[in-house]
Structure formats: structure tokens, C-alpha cells
Amino acid sequence: EADIYQTPRYLVIGTGKKITLECSQTMGHDKMYWYQQDPGMELHLIHYSYGVNSTEKGDLSSESTVSRIRTEHFPLTLESARPSHTSQYLCASSDLGPAYEQYFGPGTRLTVT
Amino acid sequence: GDSVTQMEGPVTLSEEAFLTINCTYTATGYPSLFWYVQYPGEGLQLLLKATKADDKGSNKGFEATYRKETTSFHLEKGSVQVSDSAVYFCALISGNTPLVFGKGTRLSVIA
Numbered sequence: 500e501a502d503i504y505q506t507p508r509y510l511v512i513g514t515g516k517k518i519t520l521e522c523s524q525t526m527g528h529d530k531m532y533w534y535q536q537d538p539g540m541e542l543h544l545i546h547y548s549y550g551v552n553s554t555e556k557g558d559l560s561s562e563s564t565v566s567r568i569r570t571e572h573f574p575l576t577l578e579s580a581r582p583s584h585t586s587q588y589l590c591a592s593s594d595l596g597p598a599y600e601q602y603f604g605p606g607t608r609l610t611v612t
Numbered sequence: 613g614d615s616v617t618q619m620e621g622p623v624t625l626s627e628e629a630f631l632t633i634n635c636t637y638t639a640t641g642y643p644s645l646f647w648y649v650q651y652p653g654e655g656l657q658l659l660l661k662a663t664k665a666d667d668k669g670s671n672k673g674f675e676a677t678y679r680k681e682t683t684s685f686h687l688e689k690g691s692v693q694v695s696d697s698a699v700y701f702c703a704l705i706s707g708n709t710p711l712v713f714g715k716g717t718r719l720s721v722i723a
Binding site for chain 1: 646654699711713715
């Protein structure tokens with residue numbers, strides 16, 4: 500079954516650690532996205548990609564980086580985690596074209612202590 | 613730029629009540645419009661969509677009609693259930709840009 504996966508689901512780490520949040524999809528979608536969701540529910544686009552070797556920054560300034568070496572894989576990395584990075588991170592993917600829905604992963608809840 | 617404004621919550625309703633969540637948009641061109649739902653502890657999932665003016669999207673008893681003249685896409689359901697408790701997001705996409713989301717409306721339905 501086609502799906503989009505995120506690991507880990509929950510992560511608690513100390514300040515200064517480097518972390519990578521994984522996102523993979525089995526649908527062959529060209530477009531992939533990372534969102535940060537604050538406790539007030541609002542979604543903020545932090546990175547997106549329209550294909551291999553293509554990445555763009557979103558609306559929210561973020562200290563994270565992303566890579567897109569394979570179509571199905573879109574990891575997000577924080578070089579040095581800080582308490583301000585504590586949040587829910589959602590990954591999504593979609594086909595090309597404006598009317599195609601975005602499929603979301605279950606999210607990673609990150610807590611930086 | 614493009615934007616979506618939806619009513620702020622939280623919205624609390626009794627079971628079997630009528631639901632309306634207002635959504636208006638500003639966009640250049642002719643956007644496609646979406647409603648997404650997020651159940652507790654999960655990611656978002658598409659609830660319904662409409663791709664052109666006067667289209668009506670519907671799913672699971674929810675409906676929304678794309679109104680170009682009022683730039684609106686209000687979500688309605690005739691009789692809500694406790695299982696409808698979730699956060700609802702209105703969104704649009706125009707051209708090749710990423711989805712633009714509203715801020716979300718939390719719905720709580722009590723038995």
C-alpha cells in the first residue's frame with residue numbers, strides 16, 4: 500500500500516545534539532514538503548522539493564537543512580538542536596500539478612531539553 | 613500573496629448539531645481549494661476539494677462549495693458526531709506554488 504512514513508514518531512534530545520528526521524514515501528511523488536506545526540495548530544512550511552536535487556526554503560525561517568538525493572526520501576537535519584526547535588514536524592508529498600492532494604505522514608514530535 | 617482566512621476556534625457543538633466553518637481566500641489566478649482534517653495524534657488527511665468555481669466537494673457528510681463571487685469555501689455538515697472532533701484546515705493552491713493553509717479550526721463535539 501502506498502504511504503508516507505516518518506521516523507521517529509517521538510524524540511527527546513538534549514541541546515546541541517545533531518538530529519535527522521526521516522521521511523519516506525512509496526508513491527513516486529515528485530513533490531515533498533516539511534511543515535512545522537506549533538501548539539496553536541498553525542502549519543508553517545519550512546522546506547520543499549519538486550524533485551531530486553531540488554530544494555527550496557519555505558515561509559518560515561528555519562535552522563534546519565534538507566536533502567533530496569532519492570525521489571522517495573526527504574530527510575530534515577538539525578545540526579545543533581535548541582529548545583526553540585521543540586515542535587511537531589510533518590512531512591508531506593504530492594504529484595505534480597495544482598489539483599493533486601498532499602499526503603501527510605503521522606509526524607515527529609520533537610522535544611529539545 | 614495568496615492567503616486563506618478561516619474562523620478561529622475552538623468550536624464546541626453537541627452531537628447532531630449543524631456545523632459551519634467559514635473559509636475565505638485571496639488568490640491570483642484560479643486556485644484549487646481544499647479542506648484537510650487532522651485527528652488527534654495524526655497527520656493531516658484530505659477531506660474534500662474543489663478545483664473550479666461552483667464545484668461542490670463532499671465526503672463523509674461534509675460539503676463545501678467553491679464560491680468565486682464571495683471568494684469562499686465554507687465547510688458544512690448537517691449532523692456532527694463525536695468522531696468528527698478534530699482540527700480542520702482550509703487550504704488553496706494556485707499554479708505551481710505549495711499549498712497555502714489557514715490557521716486551523718479546532719472542533720469538539722460532545723455527546
